[in-house]
Amino acid sequence: MDEGKMDENEWRYHGEGNKSLVVAHAQTSEEIFQHLQNIVDFGKNVMKEFLGENYVHCGEVVQLPLDFVKQLCLKIQCERPESRCDKDLDTLSGYALCLPNLARLQTYQFAERRPILCVEIKPKCGFIPSSSYVTHELKHRVCRYCMHQHLKVATGKWKQISKYCPLDLYSGNKQRMYFALKSLLQEAQNNLKIFKNGELIYGCKDARSPMADWSELAHHLKPFFFPSNGLASGPHCTRAVIRELVRVITRVLLSGSDKGRAGALRSGPGLRGPPVCEASPFSRSLRCQGKNTPERSGLPKGCLLYKTLQVQMLDLLDIEGLYPLYRRVERYLEEFPEERKTLQIDGPYDEAFYQRLLDLSTEDDGTVAFALTKVQQYRVAMTAKDCSIMIALSPCLQDASSDQRPVVPSSRSRFAFSVSVLDLDLKPYESIPHQYKLDSKIVNYYLKTVHAKDATVMSTRFKESEDCTLVLHKV
Numbered sequence: 239m240d241e242g243k244m245d246e247n248e249w250r251y252h253g254e255g256n257k258s259l260v261v262a263h264a265q266t267s268e269e270i271f272q273h274l275q276n277i278v279d280f281g282k283n284v285m286k287e288f289l290g291e292n293y294v295h296c297g298e299v300v301q302l303p304l305d306f307v308k309q310l311c312l313k314i315q316c317e318r319p320e321s322r323c324d325k326d327l328d329t330l331s332g333y334a335l336c337l338p339n340l341a342r343l344q345t346y347q348f349a350e351r352r353p354i355l356c357v358e359i360k361p362k363c364g365f366i367p368s369s370s371y372v373t374h375e376l377k378h379r380v381c382r383y384c385m386h387q388h389l390k391v392a393t394g395k396w397k398q399i400s401k402y403c404p405l406d407l408y409s410g411n412k413q414r415m416y417f418a419l420k421s422l423l424q425e426a427q428n429n430l431k432i433f434k435n436g437e438l439i440y441g442c443k444d445a446r447s448p449m450a451d452w453s454e455l456a457h458h459l460k461p462f463f464f465p466s467n468g469l470a471s472g473p474h475c476t477r478a479v480i481r482e483l484v485r486v487i488t489r490v491l492l493s494g495s496d497k498g499r500a501g502a503l504r505s506g507p508g509l510r511g512p513p514v515c516e517a518s519p520f521s522r523s524l525r526c527q528g529k530n531t532p533e534r535s536g537l538p539k540g541c542l543l544y545k546t547l548q549v550q551m552l553d554l555l556d557i558e559g560l561y562p563l564y565r566r567v568e569r570y571l572e573e574f575p576e577e578r579k580t581l582q583i584d585g586p587y588d589e590a591f592y593q594r595l596l597d598l599s600t601e602d603d604g605t606v607a608f609a610l611t612k613v614q615q616y617r618v619a620m621t622a623k624d625c626s627i628m629i630a631l632s633p634c635l636q637d638a639s640s641d642q643r644p645v646v647p648s649s650r651s652r653f654a655f656s657v658s659v660l661d662l663d664l665k666p667y668e669s670i671p672h673q674y675k676l677d678s679k680i681v682n683y684y685l686k687t688v689h690a691k692d693a694t695v696m697s698t699r700f701k702e703s704e705d706c707t708l709v710l711h712k713v
Contacts, residue, residue: 270328270331271299274334274335276584276585278335283587283588283589284591284595284664287592288545289546289549289659290494292656293657294658294662295338297335297336297337300334300336301334302332302334304330304332339436340356340630340660343654343655353461354435355433355434356629357430357483357629357631359629360428361543362382362404362623363381364546365408369554371558372559377556380515380516380684381405381518385517387399389679389683392687401520403421403517405513405515407491412492415491417519419487423440423455426441440455453473453476460479463482464650485648486631486648490631494541494542546622551619552595553619553620554600554615557616560613560616561670561674563608563609564613564671564674567613581610582614591614594614595611597611613670616670620669621662626659626660631653633651
């Protein structure tokens with residue numbers, strides 16, 4: 239704070255205690271308002287264009303009484319996960335983002351009085367990079383999620399490695415999708431949560447308190463998915479209910495005709511990587527059985543998974559190819575800091591910003607413009623890699639067949655459903671160096687531990703077989 243430039247007129251009263259007075263600089267509130275407005279604009283002008291308006295809910299920026307915000311923060315503090323409590327909530331600006339409750343059906347209000355089940359899935363990155371800038375050949379065969387699992391378990395983030403592989407979910411192959419969803423149900427981590435009438439009934443509230451009791455989950459789900467075999471309890475009932483849940487989720491994920499412009503991205507070079515990840519337990523089990531690993535069946539172009547994957551593939555160069563371009567932009571900004579606004583690093587996220595994202599060329603002409611386009615595409619791709627999909631389900635009445643609403647069948651009933659996307663804040667420009675270091679850390683750990691271990695096992699098997707090797711000599 240520059241004492242010579244301080245002006246009392248730029249400060250506002252925010253509250254006080256017995257021994258303290260709270261004031262805040264007016265610019266702080268304005269910056270927070272603009273940050274929230276940028277989130278709204280990015281959703282409206284970019285993600286809604288790519289994914290379709292039925293899936294994206296942009297919300298609006300609202301102003302709240304400061305006393306209400308303070309009391310609300312105090313009230314919910316004890317309900318927050320322990321791992322999140324070190325992050326402060328904004329109690330000074332008075333601005334918030336108002337969004338619809340995505341655990342409810344979004345397309346119509348008929349089912350508000352009926353029970354509602356909501357499944358939240360964070361699918362993560364669904365492709366393996368094919369970029370020539372990748373320095374570790376392993377990255378062309380094993381997906382980022384499967385490699386990262388080992389580092390997360392080693393550092394205590396999670397207790398055990400998940401069998402879930404995003405490439406199985408994005409494959410469009412129902413068998414692989416079933417396996418992926420069951421794997422998420424077995425080890426939810428923060429990639430799957432289930433809500434019943436808005437309350438969390440299954441999922442991981444915290445790394446130290448997993449909720450993975452299938453029998454308890456089946457108890458909650460029985461009113462929705464009564465087993466077709468008539469069993470009311472026991473392990474067979476539990477398996478039947480879980481199986482029906484997985485089938486319904488798969489059907490919903492493969493459905494959809496909401497128009498979006500993500501299809502315009504398909505013409506770019508190098509957008510399709512290998513269809514399978516070598517670390518996927520599904521792929522490994524097939525190889526052990528001597529079967530060929532199945533090819534990706536392909537997602538319907540109208541479904542949300544397809545469109546999300548296309549946006550993820552805006553990461554054309556991988557972080558290894560992107561980082562030097564980020565440094566080019568940084569050097570330019572160091573020399574011309576006033577250009578940050580012109581380059582739209584921090585917004586506005588308007589139609590012009592969206593149009594630049596459609597340039598899928600990968601031939602570097604050495605300009606700042608090229609580097610900036612790739613940097614912005616990477617930020618949007620990272621947003622799509624970290625978004626969550628909300629699937630809300632509510633039982634249909636038998637006489638509701640004439641209504642024009644999306645419906646998915648199950649073995650004993652039908653469900654009205656809506657699908658929404660959340661967590662669509664554009665990833666920060668400043669996070670790119672962190673992503674570059676993290677990528678190297680993930681790959682190096684995997685190479686030193688898992689990959690080295692696999693190589694040792696193969697070497698041991700070879701040595702064990704040496705005693706019974708039959709060598710044929712020419713006579």
